[in-house]
Every structure is written in C-alpha cells, then in structure tokens.
Amino acid sequence: MPSTSTLHTAWNKRLVGQVAVLILVNVVVDTVITAPLIVLPQMLDHFGTDQPAWLNASALLAGAMWAPLLGKTADVHGKRKLLVLTLVLAGAGALVCMIASSLWVFVLGRVVQGAAVASLFLTVGIVRDLCESRIAMIVTGIVTTGNAVFGIVFPFVFESLSHAYGYRIVFIVSGVLAAAGALLVRFFLPESVIRTPGRIDVAGALLLGGGLAAVVGYISLGAEFGWISPALLLLLAGAAALAGWYVTARRVPEPIVDIGNLGRPLVLTLLVVVLGTGAYQSMLQLFSLLADVSPDQGLGYGLAAEGALGLLYGVPAIGIVLGGTLAGALATRVGPAVTLMGGVALGLVATLGLFAGVSTLALAVVCSFMLSLTAGTLVTSGFNMAAVLAPPHRQGVVSSLVMVMIAIGSVVLNFAGAAVLKSTSVRVDGSTENSAAGVFGYIGLGTGAFVAAGVLALLLVRTVRRTSPSTAVGVA
Template sequence: MMTAARPGHSSHPALVLPVLGLVGVIGTLMQTMVLPLLPQMPGIFGVSPSAASWIATSTMLVGAIGAPLFGWLGDRFGLRGMIVLAMALLAVGSLLAAVSDRLWLMLLGRVLQGFAVGTIGLSMALLRQIWGPERLPMAVGFMSGTIGIGASLGVPLAGVIVEIGSWRTIFWIVGVLAGLTAALIMVFVPGAKPLSRKRFDFIGALGLGLVLMLLMLPLTMLADGSLSMMHGALLMGAGFVILSLWALFEVRLPQPFVDIRLFRLPVIAGSQFVAVMLGFSFITNFMGTITVTQMPVGPDAGLGLSVLGTGLVHLPASLVSIITPTLAGMLLRVRGARVAVLVGLGAAALSCVGRMIFLTDPVMVAIAGMFSSGALNFAFAALPVALMMAAPIDQQGSVNGVNLLCRQVGSSSGSVICGVLIASLIDFNGISGAGAFHAMFGLSLICSLAALAVVARSFPKV
C-alpha cells in the first residue's frame, strides 16, 4: 500500500508547477527544434545524410537510456537534484552544439542534451512526493502535457528563429533557458527526502542499456538506409533474446534496477503499452504534417511550403497543446484517469480519419493536425496519473522513467515506418499520391484503437 511522502515546503508555492512545467517544455523543445534543420546539416558539416542523422539519433538513444537511469537515481538520491543535473547537462550540451564546427562536437552536445528527456518523469514523481495524491491529477496532467507543448512548439519556433537568426541561435536560446531553469528550480522548487534505499543494480542498468542499443539502434539505422534489413533483424533478434534474459535476472533480484514484478499489475502494464502506442501515433502525426506541407503540390497531397510555412501550418496544433493539459486535468479530477485517457484516445482515433482525407488544403491540414495533436496530448496528460497512483511511492521516478522509455520506443518505431513509407512512396522532386499518408494515419488509427481496448480492459473504473 502506498504512503504519501512528507510534503516539501516552498516560499513561493504558486511557482512550483510553472517552473517544473518549464522544465518539461525545454526538455522536449531540444528534441523537436532540430528536426527541421536536419536536411541542412550534411552541407553545414560536410558529411553524408546518414552521418548527419545521428544529430537526432544520438539524443533519442541517450534519452531512452537516461530516463530510467535518472529515475532510479532520483528515487535513491533525490528527485530535485537529478532535475537540476539534467538541466545543467542540457545547458552545457546546447552551448557545445551552438559553437560546434565539427560533427563530433555537435554529437557530444546532443548526447548531453539527451539526459534531459527524463526530467518530465522526475518532475511528476517530485510533485507526487511534495504535494500528495489529492493534487496529483491536475499537476501531473499539466506536466505530462508539456511533452506535447514542447513537441508542437518546436517546429514553428525553429522556423521563426532560423528566419531571423541562424541554426546556432536555436542552441544558444535552449542553453540559456536551461541554465536559468536550473537556477529557478533551486530557488523555488522544494526538495523531498529520498524514499528509496536500494543498492544500485549495475548489471541490470548495463543490461537495459545494451537491450535498448540493440533494439533502437537498428530502427534508426534502418530509417536512414545505413543498415540492411537482414542485419537489422539479426541485431533486434539478439536484443529480444537479451531482453528475456535481463527480465529473468531482474525478477529474481530483491532490489532490481527495474522492478519487473510491478508489470503484473494490469494498470502499470497497460500504461506502458499505451505509452508505446501514443509515442507511435504522435511521431506519425508529427512527421505526416511536416511531410505533407513540404512536399511538392499535387492533386492528392502536398502543399509545397517552406520551413516557416510548415511552422505556421503546425501553429494551431502548438496552441491547442497548451490548452489540452488543463482540460485533461479538469476531467481527471471529476471522472478519473480511465475516462480521461479513453476520451483522448477516442478523439485521436477519430482525428486520424480526417488526417487521411485533408491533404491538399493548408487550412484543413492545420485544423486536422490541431485536433489530432489536441487528442494525443489529452491522453498523454492523463496517462501518468493512472500509472503513478498504482506504483509504490518509493519507485515513482523509475516507473515514470520506464514510461518515458516506452514512449521513445513507440516514437522510434513510428519514425522508422514513416521513413520507409516516405522514402518509397513520396517524390520530393515531383508529384506524389496520398498512399503514404493513408498508410501512416491508418497505422496511427490502429494504435489508438488498440490502446483504447487495453485501457478499457485494464484500468479500474472509479
């Protein structure tokens, strides 16, 4: 049975949630703002497109490994300290990327930035400790929604910043904001006494890192064509074998790095599955919008817009992402997590139909993207509440870290599949049909419906 931690105290309690919300937005912005720049990076650094793709891949891999690691460290040594450390690494990494003139220096900066991925899970776990369960739904709903806010704002902000400055300006801005945010956390956010006294499971952590490398690295390399399908399948097969051995090892330990026994709880297992499906749907809709806006105009699909134009089309999705976490929090307090997640997933499924239809009109593309983004962010905001209410209080950080990892796995899988569909069905130098978008948004529809079924079956009625 869970027991609440003793609440922390702040001289400015009204600023705690906005400061932690800023952490979530900045941590997500650093992932998405670089995406519109990727086509320019081979020319900037004089490397191949495959080599330049590591600018995005390195951050994603480190984030997937770092989220559960920082979650465990937060449970053991203090959640606030790990948030500050992650923000400091993000600031240093951003500054290195801003001054980089070689690819290796850019990659070093992006690796350091990747540790900020876990800050949202750490922030939600900290709120659970310092505020207790009664204020959790609204606060955690808002924090989880910052993932969508940061992801949606990244593209339009990058377009505007590049127009008035340069690609380096993006990293300077993120670096300064990260440093200021670290300072704000130390001043306004109270700490909480660590509740875990577990010894560090080095073999478990190392094994999880190896599994993630073997599963996610082939996905990213398949997406850019730098790995054959056969070699990718072999690596991923080895990853699944090691994953099975790792799970057997972890379940036998009294103090494991990831407590596999918690997955016996339907809510926790279901939440992780839903996170994978949401991650897949989110990246599919995100890449679908960028692709349809930048591809040449055609009778069935294509808008032929610039990076700035892409940002403007994406702007309604960014704005609705700011509103939906609050709406989700209101429904969470009245009807609970199960109903809130079901509403978000149901709306996401319906929006996929509109996304498959509207592919030639910028206004309708923007509206369809807005509804899709709003629905997914609504579900994103509500999901962690169900997870955290079921997890032990001394494992909040690690459980949230695994949930973020599941989102990354879903996003990586979606990125690969979308990349294959785009490469095989879309000609950026000519006119293309709508087949790629029907496939992408159709898969997103399937993911939403699958998650809907799991939530209906595994989440308790309140």
C-alpha cells in the same frame, strides 16, 4: 511519505512559482528534442551528411537509455537532486554540440543532452511530492504540456536567430536555459523526503537502457539503409542486452524494474502510451510532407498553401496545453484511465478524418488540432495513471517507464511510416515523390495503432474498475 499538512491542497502563490519552474524545465526538454529540427538543414550542410537520423533521433534514443537508471536513482537519492543533475548534463551536452567539429562528437553531445528527456518524468514525480493527489492531477497536466505554449514562438525565434548567427545559437539558448533551470530547481523546489532504501542495479539499467536504444536505433537506421544491412548488428546487440537484462532482473534482489511487480493495469497503461503517442507523432511528421506538396501536382494529396505550416504546427501548441489541462481536471472526477481512453478515441477520429483531409487544408487543420488535444491528453493521463498505480517510493521508476514508452513510440511509428512511404514512392517528371497509396497507407498505420490502443485502453478501464474503484476515480 510527506505529511498531508505540507502538501498543496489548493492553488497559492508558492505553488504557482513552483509550477513555473517546472514548466521552464520542460521548455529545456523542448530545446533539446524539437528545436534542433528547425536548424536541421544547416547542420546537415555543416557536417556534410545526408543522415538526419543521427542528428535528430540521437537525443531521444539517449533519453530512452537514460530513463530507467535516472528513475531508480531518483527514488533512492531524491528527485530534486537528480533533476538538477539532468539539467547540468543537458547544458554540458549543449556545449559539446556547440563546439563539435565532427559529426560523431556532435552525436556524443546529443547523447549527453538526452539526459534532459528524463527531466519530464522527474517533474511529474516532484508534482506528486508537492501536491495532494487530486490537485496533483491538474498540476501534472499543466506542467507536462504548459511548455507547448513556447512552441508557438520558438520556430520563428530560432529561425530568425539561426539565419543571423548560425545553427549553434539553438544550443547556446538550450545551454543557458538548462543552467537557469538547474539553479531555480536547486533553490526554489524542496527535496523529496521519500526515499527507497537499497542499491541501484547499474548493470541492469545499462542493459535495459542500452538494449532499448539499440533496438530502436536499428528501426530508425534500418528504414533508411535497409533492414538487412550493417544496422542489423544493432538489433542483435539490443536483443542480447535485453535478454541479459531480463535474466538479471529475475536474479538480483533489487532490479532496476521489478518485472514481477508491474501489474496488469500498469502494463496496459504503458502499451496504450506507446501506441497512442507513437501514432500522434507519426501524424505530426506526415503534416510536414503534406504541406510540401501542392494539390495541383495531381498526386492525390497535398496541402501546400500560404501559411499552411504555421496553421498545421502553430495551432496544435494550444491544443496540447488545453488537452493536458482538461485531462488533469477530468481525471479528478472520472479517473485517469477514462481520460486516457478518451484521448485515444479523439486521436482515432482525427486520424480517420485525415483520409479526407490530405488535400483539404481546413479539414487538415481541424484534424491537427484534435491530434494536439490527443497528445496533451495521452501524456498527462499516462503519467497520472502511472502515479496512482505506483506507491510513493516507486514513483521515479514507474514514471521513467512512461517516458521510455513515449520515446519508443515516437521513434518507431515515425520510421515505420517513413518505410511505408519509401516502399510506395513513384517517379514523377524525373523526381521521386510519395504516392497517394503510400500516404493513405501511412494514415492507415496510424489508424491501426489508435485502434489497438483503444482496445487496450478499454481493457484498462475495466481492469481498474474491477480491481480498485478508488483508483478508477483518481484517488491514490
């Protein structure tokens, strides 16, 4: 472990520069995951497809597949080295997407780009290598959510550029930022001196990552093509891969994830993260649907108004940064388990407010801001909780599991909500519309996820306080 004399114990110019580099890395992640949504209609027209799932979710699914392997490799070979590699892969994937002439070549590029998703948890691990435990919690909040500030201007910039230069401009910008990030990381961040001697269970990593991606892929496609369809093959293949991984993990001496050594607090943390972040992401998806319907249509909901989308999606970017920073600061006093529980409680209140906010723009904006605070709090607290539970030599693996849960929760709850809407749609004046029952059922699904996450978060707080008082207040 690094000498305590080499760790940052307070803010200084060098730490500010290093944090700026790490925030830039997570801006690259944004350009991979969210920026393509801005030009999604153009991409659908270009490739002649009406299946946005392949264009949108492929990078996030690939991120879930990449994460376990990259997490273990980072522990063995160094986090900075792996962070540079993920950024290089992200740049290469952006290049493939830019020149792709067919849908499947484009999807291949998105899968390669998905390696950038691993960059988020690697930046968290690097923060732990740079900073003393207490300041590390605050820095983690800033690094994991600071990139959201750019989310305020990105939609306007990319929308304008895409009208002038086409959808490819998004991937050009993403590739340039990835290259710049790789260079800055290589020359301005130190390599971790912490190593985990041993071998990498590549077969286990491929089984785990591939199994997760296949199962989540089935959920995404099943909601659109039907649960009993050729997509069912993905579920069967994913289940077989996960079963193979489980058997392998029990037999090999150094599994990619040591199942028997996870511990109850970490398992509870991962469950809270998957439910909480999934519920938040599903509500975010709902806002775009609500903003497309006018209350005058008489459907029982609707928020369409001048500037509605800007209010619903622009204001939350501030809340994400604020939530992450405050969660990091509070964790130094009350512990990350408590801040994680607080984030879930805030999300539950916001989601309940949406039952009345589906037709009142002002209330919906308030709920959106509260949910953005929830998002920043959950992500920061999830990573901080995992960091204090994991020993230094396992930071990469444990942080990767948090990233996997974020990806799975986001995809599963989004598509589960979409399935609820599809099953309750109604015909109005010859067109298919989402019914009020479907919208309220959608919100009910998110509410249920937050309630379940709240129960698990309460168990986590009690477990942590009972087993390790020092961890409860954030001392690793």
